[in-house]
Amino acid sequence: MLELKSLKKAYLQGSQKVEIFENLNFHLKEGQRVAIMGKSGSGKSTLLSLISGIIKADEGDITLNSVSYKDLQEGELNDFRATNIGFIFQNFHLVSYLNALENVMLPAKVCNIANAKEKAIDLLKSVGLSHRLDHLPSQLSGGEKQRVAIARALIHNPKIILADEPSGNLDEETGIAVMDKLFELIKQNNTTLILVTHSKDVALRCEKTYELHSGNLNKC
Numbered sequence: 001m002l003e004l005k006s007l008k009k010a011y012l013q014g015s016q017k018v019e020i021f022e023n024l025n026f027h028l029k030e031g032q033r034v035a036i037m038g039k040s041g042s043g044k045s046t047l048l049s050l051i052s053g054i055i056k057a058d059e060g061d062i063t064l065n066s067v068s069y070k071d072l073q074e075g076e077l078n079d080f081r082a083t084n085i086g087f088i089f090q091n092f093h094l095v096s097y098l099n100a101l102e103n104v105m106l107p108a109k110v111c112n113i114a115n116a117k118e119k120a121i122d123l124l125k126s127v128g129l130s131h132r133l134d135h136l137p138s139q140l141s142g143g144e145k146q147r148v149a150i151a152r153a154l155i156h157n158p159k160i161i162l163a164d165e166p167s168g169n170l171d172e173e174t175g176i177a178v179m180d181k182l183f184e185l186i187k188q189n190n191t192t193l194i195l196v197t198h199s200k201d202v203a204l205r206c207e208k209t210y211e212l213h214s215g216n217l218n219k220c
């Protein structure tokens, strides 16, 4: 369902060109859950940004659900991303002036999903936040914010979830509870998951772990 073919990506840092990926190949089947580990600066976030289409590869192609990113115009790629991909970030990335319910409804509105409000309420219930629907992010704890972010990532039934250190900013106990909820929900929906993490315990929840090293994904 996801294929990365001969991906090349470099950044310009001043006058210096820094190669992150020179020839990256990778594929995932539907419903697979994989962890990506690797040293700071090895390119994990860059990899997620490429898969989400937020940044473009210099060469090579990405195919998600048989759709080649190369065949999509900018606007089409944005729509494709909004429909097919869910994101969970270390810093939650909730919209500060929207309450929990409105934050969760956002992707559903972008994708024109029917009964967005009912679905958002159900999801917030399933992450244990039915009593926090009208709270702003500033009125929520870190664990609550991340549970809102999980509900938001799932509301449009994305094909794939990209999670960048989702428990990195939470204390151990809260992190475990949040990851329990994430895995429970994605297993129910058979959602594919790519999870970037520095934690071996978190990685062990996935079927496979890869280490990103020198621009290659090596199975651990």
Ligand SMILES: Nc1ncnc2c1ncn2[C@@H]1O[C@H](COP(=O)(O)OP(=O)(O)OP(=O)(O)O)[C@@H](O)[C@H]1O
Binding pocket: 011, 012, 013, 018, 020, 038, 039, 040, 041, 042, 043, 044, 045, 046, 047
């Ligand atoms: N927009 C950019 N312009 C220039 N260099 C960049 C840019 N984004 C990332 N880099 C560089 O690319 C390399 C990989 O960065 P990336 O954020 O993908 O690493 P990472 O593995 O996610 O790191 P961390 O674990 O610290 O979050 C780093 O050396 C970084 O400085």
